[in-house]
Amino acid sequence: MIVPIGHSNEVVVGVDGSESAQRAVRWAAREADRRGASLRIVHAELPLPADALDMTGMARSALHDEAMGWVREAVTGALDTAPALDITYRVEVNTPAWLLEQESATAGLVVVGSRGMGGFTGLLLGSVAVALSCRAKCPVAVVRGDEAEGPVVVGVNGAPHNWVVLDRAFEEAEIRGASLVAVHAWHPPLGNEKLAESVGIVWSELHTVRDATVAQRLEACADRHPGVRVERHVVHGSAAHRLVEFAAGASLLVIGSHGTGGLRGKLLGSTSQAVVLHAPCPVLLVRPGLDEQIDHARRAG
Structure with a gap:
């Protein structure tokens, strides 16, 4: 077993409900499996706009439910890829780049998709992946292109x-x-x-x-x-x-x-x-x- 360069034998993957993120989860699961590593699924919930009125907490609850649905989907995809994986998750109201940067301080590898949901809340390649690659404390994988078994x-x-x-x-x-x-x-x-x-x-x-x-x-x-x-x-x-x-x-x-x-x-x-x-x-x-x-x-x- 080769432990990835980094602070721990853990692979972290960011998810946002997009197809690109689902591909990243499957890729990260394979990477964790071949390393004998655990997998950590991370999602940053969107903060509510400053002028939003959410007196009952229904808006926050709806966003959290949506986030947990994406996490459950990611867990299912990871276990379908590598059934024996040890999986944990983290869901927090934060910005994706900041949350994944925090995770990178103790991870061996952080994985993101090449595209998010679009607009300001997704577009991983345009914001999260680039910002994370500049500040991460461990290597960052951007999952894009075709799956291949080449060199x-x-x-x-x-x-x-x-x-x-x-x-x-x-x-x-x-x-x-x-x-x-x-x-x-x-x-x-x-x-x-x-x-x-x-x-x-x-x-x-x-x-x-x-x-x-x-x-x-x-x-x-x-x-x-x-x-x-x-x-x-x-x-x-x-x-x-x-x-x-x-x-x-x-x-x-x-x-x-x-x-x-x-x-x-x-x-x-x-x-x-x-x-x-x-x-x-x-x-x-x-x-x-x-x-x-x-x-x-x-x-x-």
Whole structure:
């Protein structure tokens, strides 16, 4: 059994009654089952408008009944997927992003759908998933695209925290019994090979250097996961576009999340955001925290 990177062996999934959320529940149930983890179903009830009059409590009661109906539906879907799961739930009047962020402090993985009910109360991809990916204390999975049994795809770059992302990708491939496709995309200088060579820049030499650097990074992680078969691709072009291309038929796409929270971190980095919007498979966003980086350094040492 591989315990997911995080604070506990628990998978948390957000629900809102949408079909996207139901798909997220089934995906989360499978993830919890393959990890020997428990599943926690979370729903944020809508607050009543400030000018709403609810003297009898009927409006609040109706919203709560609706919420519990969605939770029961989610429990049924999860148990249909993995009958032996240990399931708990949390229903609270709150905003979805804030409630799931709280849960992420003790979870190993938080799962959301790619679309909610629409409007301001749903649209998970436009608000909850993006905000959560910027502030969550554990990895966040956005369930989108088709279900597939293909490889795990991971984006490789030169950022210091990419080691943590690669480690997670290796673990995801290992737990699935899948191969790992590592993709590093780069833009050659000046954008024209002849122009670059006219000023002494040789594309092929730069490509060789980048390929060697990527290989070195992968070898360091592969030593800890010897059973995972790795394909290495160093390609030209936009990282987001190439990752989406390689993710066709993949079971999971793993990338780093660079959000910092607050107004400045409201949106993901351009690559992460484009991938989450266009990926043909579920996307795992890994936002390394200090504790994860320390843990990686200890394991690597």
